Amino acid sequence: MTEPAKVTEADGKTAESEQKEVTLQYSTTSTPGTVYVQAFQKMADEVEEKTGGKVHVVVYDSSQLGNESDVDTNVLDGSIDMCNTGSGELGKRYPAFNVFQAPYLFGSYEHFEKFIGSDVEADLFKQASEHLGAIVCGTQTMGARYVITTGLKAATPAEFAGAKIRCPDMPSIIATVNGLGAAATPMAATEQYLAMQQGVVDGAEHTLSGFSAWNIQELCKELMLTNHAREVTFTLVSQSCLDKLTQENQQILLDAIHHAASWANEQTNQEEERFMKCYQEENGIELVEVDDNAFREALAPVAEKLSADDPKLYSEIQNLAQ
Secondary structure, three states: OOOOOOOOOOOOOOOOOOOOOEEEEEEOOOOOOOHHHHHHHHHHHHHHHHOOOOEEEEEEOOOOOOOHHHHHHHHHOOOOOEEEEEHHHHHOOOHHHHHHHOOOOOOOHHHHHHHOOOHHHHHHHHHHHHHHOEEEEEEEEEEEEEEEEOOOOOOOHHHHOOOEEEEOOOHHHHHHHHHOOOEEEEOOHHHHHHHHHOOOOOEEEEEHHHHHHOOHHHHOOEEEEEEEEEEEEEEEEEHHHHHOOOHHHHHHHHHHHHHHHHHHHHHHHHHHHHHHHHHHHHHOOEEEOOOHHHHHHHHHHHHHHHOOOOHHHHHHHHHOOO
């Protein structure tokens, strides 16, 4: 297992020799009150404390600094210091990250944990950082993805036939939902509650926190425990951000990002357990065990296609489960 990212001589070559007081920006699409924003604030607090108040980090939530694509571009050109970004957006700039959109990349939270701090993660971050000219670090999960429905019970892909399942308008997720055997129905998150009420769709695909953010569990009766994918994000740190810091404070920043991500991952996993219990006890939702092998077989062509940018990385991550 490797340690959190370390600042190299190359990273620190233009670093400040004596730390001046500086304020750094951290952009996220996440909203206040979520585990993710809490984690980023913990990172900011740790940095301020360990640099003796010399380095301040301001967390801009809810896309205040722009949408995810624009912010990634701004971090890479140095006009924004740091951001949290998804594998899909990062994959547009370094295709290996598209692998994280493949179904069943991680079979469980424990499998995901084995990736954190592994040589596989370290090698990916090193290569990506060299290519992008910015540091990639702080792997976080936003949880496993499932299918929730208003009445349909499906333990196999065949039983999903004809079901209209709302999903985000993202090619990888659309392909995955279709691969599950359902009919992917892309629409904005803001539209899904009414669509379910009116019977336009039979359910939705997302993380448990994603369902709860829009209260759609109020309308649903079954949760299929497909665990077919895991939402993964990363922190992107611009070189110009590092250049504002002494080498010691660069390391403090990277360590704080790692600590915050670890805390968020633990919280997300615990939160998932609470959501499951709440769905059962308060909403009367049935947790449906599924034929895992049948879904894996059905999604194998999708996984192969989505991991095509770096099949070696896909294989290495899969092997961490052993």
